[in-house]
Amino acid sequence: MISDGDASALPRTIQVLQQGIETGLHIGAQGFVARDGKTVADFAIGESRPGIAMKRDTVMLWLSACKPIGAVAIAQLMERGRLGLDDPVARFIPEFGTKGKEAITVRHILTHTCGFRWAHTGWPTDSWEQIIANLCDASLERGWVPGQKAGYHPNTSWFILGEIVHRIDGRLYEDYVRQEIFLPLGMNDSWIGMPDAKYEAYGQQLGALQQTDHQPIRTLPPWDSQKAFTHCRPAANGCGPARELARFYQMLLNHGELNGARLISADSVQLFTMRQRVGMFDHSFQHVIDWGLGFIINSERNAPGQIPYGFGPYASDNAFGHNGFQSTSAFADPDHGLVVDITPNGTPGDAAHERRLRAMLAAVYQDLKLA
Numbered sequence: 001m002i003s004d005g006d007a008s009a010l011p012r013t014i015q016v017l018q019q020g021i022e023t024g025l026h027i028g029a030q031g032f033v034a035r036d037g038k039t040v041a042d043f044a045i046g047e048s049r050p051g052i053a054m055k056r057d058t059v060m061l062w063l064s065a066c067k068p069i070g071a072v073a074i075a076q077l078m079e080r081g082r083l084g085l086d087d088p089v090a091r092f093i094p095e096f097g098t099k100g101k102e103a104i105t106v107r108h109i110l111t112h113t114c115g116f117r118w119a120h121t122g123w124p125t126d127s128w129e130q131i132i133a134n135l136c137d138a139s140l141e142r143g144w145v146p147g148q149k150a151g152y153h154p155n156t157s158w159f160i161l162g163e164i165v166h167r168i169d170g171r172l173y174e175d176y177v178r179q180e181i182f183l184p185l186g187m188n189d190s191w192i193g194m195p196d197a198k199y200e201a202y203g204q205q206l207g208a209l210q211q212t213d214h215q216p217i218r219t220l221p222p223w224d225s226q227k228a229f230t231h232c233r234p235a236a237n238g239c240g241p242a243r244e245l246a247r248f249y250q251m252l253l254n255h256g257e258l259n260g261a262r263l264i265s266a267d268s269v270q271l272f273t274m275r276q277r278v279g280m281f282d283h284s285f286q287h288v289i290d291w292g293l294g295f296i297i298n299s300e301r302n303a304p305g306q307i308p309y310g311f312g313p314y315a316s317d318n319a320f321g322h323n324g325f326q327s328t329s330a331f332a333d334p335d336h337g338l339v340v341d342i343t344p345n346g347t348p349g350d351a352a353h354e355r356r357l358r359a360m361l362a363a364v365y366q367d368l369k370l371a
Contacts, residue, residue, distance in 0.1 A: 003053040005043035012363035021046050026346025028054035032243040036337040048207035059239050060207040060343050063324030066238025069177050070161045071294025075268040082168045092164045100140030108146045109157045110293040111277040115144030117153045124227045132163050151283035158235030174232040184261040185247045190240030193232025212346035242341040249332040249339045273320040295320045312361025314371040326353040
């Protein structure tokens with residue numbers, strides 16, 4: 001049952017997570033739920049890795065749930081007059097503008113309409129510089145017109161987004177987001193590519209994702225290595241406690257400010273979290289999924305009960321956020337003043353994860369009498 005914290009307000013949710021432990025979907029989970037800026041539940045359940053109790057301060061991988069951090073970094077640079085959404089990427093990275101990629105803009109990256117989904121990156125073995133060189137040398141997918149075709153880019157495009165931040169600001173992407181986003185919000189144990197010294201200091205405070213569709217279960221390759229935590233991967237190796245990622249979403253619900261720290265304007269929050277890509281078929285997810293600028297917008301209306309990596313059956317139409325591969329679900333529901341971050345630490349396969357995801361998010365809304 002609960003290994004740390006309080007989840008007494010979420011009995012159905014805890015039951016779903018406990019059943020997941022008993023049936024082998026995950027060995028533990030971490031969660032945080034707030035409504036109208038007030039904490040409803042802040043909890044940990046089960047184990048963070050075999051034999052180690054999950055705690056509220058366990059540093060968990062967010063995987064793709066860290067993509068919106070990059071979107072806010074772009075919003076900050078936009079507000080400072082350093083870029084425009086319709087600027088070509090090649091304005092900032094001239095060597096990127098080859099092999100059909102000349103027309104790709106910052107907006108295309110943020111809406112996953114740019115068209116180099118499966119290009120070789122070389123992570124985690126290649127240096128950052130070599131990864132960027134690999135992607136600059138990549139070709140646009142055949143028949144893809146940027147902005148006219150949609151397909152989720154799991155990793156490639158966010159390396160380029162990170163390089164845009166670096167070339168404009170001068171700081172490495174991991175340093176920029178740490179100094180301009182995480183620390184101002186009090187996300188002191190949050191990172192996208194942590195220093196080696198921090199990895200070593202955290203020790204057993206670092207959680208590990210378990211590959212639970214594999215028998216016997218094992219740590220999900222390559223995510224239990226020092227390289228995976230420390231070598232910046234802007235689309236995927238963000239990590240921290242659930243309650244810290246929830247602070248990021250509370251800032252957005254607060255129109256860009258939290259506890260005196262203003263990260264972006266209310267206008268930018270509205271712009272980035274509203275539907276920008278509407279009604280387009282996503283060739284990666286094989287569904288019509290609407291997108292903001294770096295944020296998934298609730299698309300349940302497009303195919304009720306079928307949308308992958310959504311926010312459950314009861315989220316409002318305006319809910320926005322981003323989930324991680326078979327793990328973290330993090331989003332805000334402005335119609336209900338709701339922030340949710342729940343991270344089960346097992347990857348049981350897409351079908352089993354989708355059933356778990358919908359069940360646990362339905363339970364959150366039922367527990368709060370919002371369903």
